[in-house]
Amino acid sequence: MTNVADAAPVSGQTQPPARTSIGGRIAQTEIDLRLFGMLLALGLILLIFNILSGGKFFQPTNMVTLAVQASGIAIIATGMVLVIVSRNIDLSVGSLVGLIAMTYALLMTDVMPRILGMGPDFPFRWAIALALGILLGAGVGALQGYIIAYVGVPSFIVTLGGLLSIRGAIWYMSNGAAVSGLDPIFQLFGGGAKGSVGGTLTWVLGVVGCLAIIALLINGRRQRRRFGFPVRPMWAEVLLGGIGCLVVLGLAAFANANLWPKGISGGLDIPTGIPFPIVLLIGVTLVMTWLATRRRFGRYVYAYGGNPDAAELAGINTRRTVLKIYVVMGVLCALAAAIAVARLNTATLDVGQSYELYVIAAAVVGGTSFAGGIGSIAGAVLGAFVMQSLAYGLSFMGVNSPGQNVVAGIVLILAVGFDSFNRRRGS
Amino acid sequence: MLSRKVATFVASAAIVIGACSNTGGGSAAPASAAGGSAAASGGGGGAGCTVGVSWNNFQQPRWAAHDQPNIKKTVEAGGGTYIDADANLVNEQQLTDIDTLISKGAKVLILLAQDNKAVLPGLKKAQDAGIPVIAYDRLIEDPGILYITFDNVLVGKAEADAVIKKVPKGNYVLIKGDPGDPNASTFLPSGWDQAGLKDKVTSGDIKVLNGPDGTFTDAWKTEKAQSNMEAIIDKAVADGTKIDAILAENDSTALGVVGALTGKSYGFPPLSGQDGDPANLNNVAQGKQYVDVFKNANELGKAAGAAALKLCADPKTLGLTLPDGLVDASVAPTAGLTAQDFKTPGGTTVKSFILQPTPLTADNLQVAIDAGQISKADLCKGVDAATAPAACK
Numbered sequence: 001m002t003n004v005a006d007a008a009p010v011s012g013q014t015q016p017p018a019r020t021s022i023g024g025r026i027a028q029t030e031i032d033l034r035l036f037g038m039l040l041a042l043g044l045i046l047l048i049f050n051i052l053s054g055g056k057f058f059q060p061t062n063m064v065t066l067a068v069q070a071s072g073i074a075i076i077a078t079g080m081v082l083v084i085v086s087r088n089i090d091l092s093v094g095s096l097v098g099l100i101a102m103t104y105a106l107l108m109t110d111v112m113p114r115i116l117g118m119g120p121d122f123p124f125r126w127a128i129a130l131a132l133g134i135l136l137g138a139g140v141g142a143l144q145g146y147i148i149a150y151v152g153v154p155s156f157i158v159t160l161g162g163l164l165s166i167r168g169a170i171w172y173m174s175n176g177a178a179v180s181g182l183d184p185i186f187q188l189f190g191g192g193a194k195g196s197v198g199g200t201l202t203w204v205l206g207v208v209g210c211l212a213i214i215a216l217l218i219n220g221r222r223q224r225r226r227f228g229f230p231v232r233p234m235w236a237e238v239l240l241g242g243i244g245c246l247v248v249l250g251l252a253a254f255a256n257a258n259l260w261p262k263g264i265s266g267g268l269d270i271p272t273g274i275p276f277p278i279v280l281l282i283g284v285t286l287v288m289t290w291l292a293t294r295r296r297f298g299r300y301v302y303a304y305g306g307n308p309d310a311a312e313l314a315g316i317n318t319r320r321t322v323l324k325i326y327v328v329m330g331v332l333c334a335l336a337a338a339i340a341v342a343r344l345n346t347a348t349l350d351v352g353q354s355y356e357l358y359v360i361a362a363a364v365v366g367g368t369s370f371a372g373g374i375g376s377i378a379g380a381v382l383g384a385f386v387m388q389s390l391a392y393g394l395s396f397m398g399v400n401s402p403g404q405n406v407v408a409g410i411v412l413i414l415a416v417g418f419d420s421f422n423r424r425r426g427s
Numbered sequence: 428m429l430s431r432k433v434a435t436f437v438a439s440a441a442i443v444i445g446a447c448s449n450t451g452g453g454s455a456a457p458a459s460a461a462g463g464s465a466a467a468s469g470g471g472g473g474a475g476c477t478v479g480v481s482w483n484n485f486q487q488p489r490w491a492a493h494d495q496p497n498i499k500k501t502v503e504a505g506g507g508t509y510i511d512a513d514a515n516l517v518n519e520q521q522l523t524d525i526d527t528l529i530s531k532g533a534k535v536l537i538l539l540a541q542d543n544k545a546v547l548p549g550l551k552k553a554q555d556a557g558i559p560v561i562a563y564d565r566l567i568e569d570p571g572i573l574y575i576t577f578d579n580v581l582v583g584k585a586e587a588d589a590v591i592k593k594v595p596k597g598n599y600v601l602i603k604g605d606p607g608d609p610n611a612s613t614f615l616p617s618g619w620d621q622a623g624l625k626d627k628v629t630s631g632d633i634k635v636l637n638g639p640d641g642t643f644t645d646a647w648k649t650e651k652a653q654s655n656m657e658a659i660i661d662k663a664v665a666d667g668t669k670i671d672a673i674l675a676e677n678d679s680t681a682l683g684v685v686g687a688l689t690g691k692s693y694g695f696p697p698l699s700g701q702d703g704d705p706a707n708l709n710n711v712a713q714g715k716q717y718v719d720v721f722k723n724a725n726e727l728g729k730a731a732g733a734a735a736l737k738l739c740a741d742p743k744t745l746g747l748t749l750p751d752g753l754v755d756a757s758v759a760p761t762a763g764l765t766a767q768d769f770k771t772p773g774g775t776t777v778k779s780f781i782l783q784p785t786p787l788t789a790d791n792l793q794v795a796i797d798a799g800q801i802s803k804a805d806l807c808k809g810v811d812a813a814t815a816p817a818a819c820k
Binding site: 059061065171177191192260340350351392396 | 486487488606637638640642643644645646648649650651653654655657658659661662664665666679682683686689690691692693694704705706709710808809
């Protein structure tokens with residue numbers, strides 16, 4: 001690698017030809033136009049609903065609700081990207097979410113107090129339950145992944161079987177009844193006024209996020225220099241850093257403009273800040289992006305999805321890679337289940353039902369291609385927000401669920417159609 | 428290579444079996460838990476009457492816990508024999524089940540139809556063999572049947588009666604079930620209107636915040652009801668209006684509403700529901716749900732068992748009368764213990780027993796404990812001692 005760095009940089013490489021057209025300027029910032037377009041689409045959707053509702057829609061409270069509603073789907077969608085990129089599918093996520101949700105509820109209401117002797121005062125009950133749920137998710141994921149990767153049964157079949165049999169297993173666990181009454185700390189996973197990080201910590205997170213963006217930009221520039229790769233012009237770096245910081249701090253301010261409901265705040269203006277499910281989503285998005293783009297595992301997934309034969313010939317242990325994807329998926333399902341069950345404070349038999357459809361839709365709207373090899377984590381998260389903003393917005397406007405479904409279906413087809421059109425034109 | 432093929436086969440077989448046992452095994456466990464219905468058929472009795480029951484889906488806990496034991500008990504107490512079969516939600520299976528029950532010697536059939544059209548060939552076969560048929564809980568459009576059910580319109584009426592009595596004027600939210608289910612779109616709302624909802628909306632006493640029709644909930648899903656309700660609360664807060672009462676059609680949607688109210692720290696305006704699900708009864712005890720309309724399936728089972736024995740002796744439905752005192756007075760048909768004409772939506776007139784639902788509020792939760800619907804411990808879990816209802820003291 002040092003050879004590359006030592007080689008005399010070709011001037012055309014380090015300094016791309018200065019272009020003054022708008023298109024050229026945008027190209028110089030190296031912004032992902034796809035993601036940027038989706039952000040614009042999301043903004044447009046919010047704007048339209050805001051106009052239709054006479055300015056009542058785009059309020060901190062409503063946006064926080066929307067984000068919390070999207071968080072579970074978005075978390076699983078980050079994993080679905082890897083699944084679809086590797087030319088597989090996972091239809092069992094909804095049932096797995098239901099299974100783990102029921103596990104959490106039974107652990108905290110029955111198994112812990114009655115069998116393990118961990119009463120309500122036992123410390124870290126919520127963490128133990130969460131750990132066991134994650135373990136269960138990873139276990140089921142590993143089992144499905146093993147059958148897919150090592151036995152060779154198509155993932156569609158394996159996870160379809162999973163969808164059916166896991167949903168059935170949930171029935172046996174609870175004998176068909178809903179289980180309610182979770183640990184009070186566990187309930188914080190669901191968000192709400194008390195399930196948020198609070199005003200001060202939100203600002204701290206905002207500043208940390210801002211500094212992280214600047215550090216990443218500086219580090220990226222240094223690395224590119226070192227290896228003789230072309231760097232962005234200085235104005236583009238400053239612009240990206242500035243906009244990034246502005247967005248992060250703006251979001252923090254926006255979250256802090258959401259106040260505690262008057263009923264429980266005693267008339268005081270207490271900012272809620274970012275709800276815990278969103279903190280979880282941000283964490284998952286960062287970790288998954290890092291996994292997908294910076295770790296060997298992630299690169300293997302994309303290599304395999306792009307060309308399975310070539311990846312295998314290149315010496316990648318493709319089977320283990322596929323197995324790992326499903327383990328990751330199981331863990332993500334456990335996190336989404338925690339949010340879903342905490343939001344309800346109840347595990348019903350239908351928790352997670354038809355999640356698989358929303359998750360796949362989110363990943364696909366976010367630009368993941370069924371042909372394999374293409375897809376981004378951030379895109380899937382944005383996709384989940386686009387779909388949920390439609391559902392929430394229509395709900396807010398009083399459009400009934402049949403109407404919501406019609407719109408969601410049309411948007412799904414439009415988004416993917418637009419994407420394939422663009423790709424064809426681009427190639 | 429061979430071993431890999433074998434492994435593939437074994438794995439796929441395991442999955443197929445796994446998937447089948449999900450549906451196929453469902454019937455076995457609850458049935459045997461309820462006392463081994465097949466083994467009981469040896470009893471035989473003075474009346475010599477064998478009553479066959481075809482369930483559409485024994486997986487739903489209600490049937491195994493309440494309906495089946497009471498039918499069985501009533502039939503066997505009268506000297507008859509009880510046999511049954513479960514169709515696991517499959518129409519063809521139900522037709523096969525009916526054949527089997529007939530060939531096993533059933534003299535009366537009690538049918539919980541999976542689909543009221545698809546079951547017609549089976550009904551015809553029974554009638555050709557001279558076997559009277561009771562349509563249990565679900566209507567079958569045929570003049571020959573005896574229809575035993577709860578009054579679904581009365582359920583809606585009981586929900587709205589309780590809530591409107593509590594909140595006669597104010598802003599209402601209407602949460603409905605699946606838009607494709609006639610219970611959600613027709614029967615329950617017409618019960619609400621009978622309780623005066625429509626008149627009060629016309630007179631302006633009640634304002635519906637979420638559109639004239641309320642909000643439907645796909646597949647009655649709790650999570651969907653929750654996210655819908657969150658949007659409705661947000662809209663109400665943005666508009667500066669206060670939600671005074673909520674009519675939810677059933678318990679799974681009411682559970683979602685409570686989730687939304689809790690998450691938003693909105694407080695708990697009077698809220699309705701039906702089914703008597705344990706989680707909801709617990710919410711009633713905690714003051715989070717005002718009323719839960721409960722269909723006491725034990726009584727429905729008793730009525731069906733007794734009617735079946737009567738039909739054994741005399742297959743005519745005309746003038747059929749249930750024994751006095753068998754069915755609890757608060758649940759017994761308002762029209763009395765003799766079978767009444769019932770005009771079906773399809774225009775057929777059938778004989779029927781239409782039982783009354785029981786609205787449960789904090790005041791009469793004891794009824795749910797007595798009916799075996801919920802244990803006292805589950806009902807009173809997390810209930811604040813200071814505000815506890817009588818049933819929790």
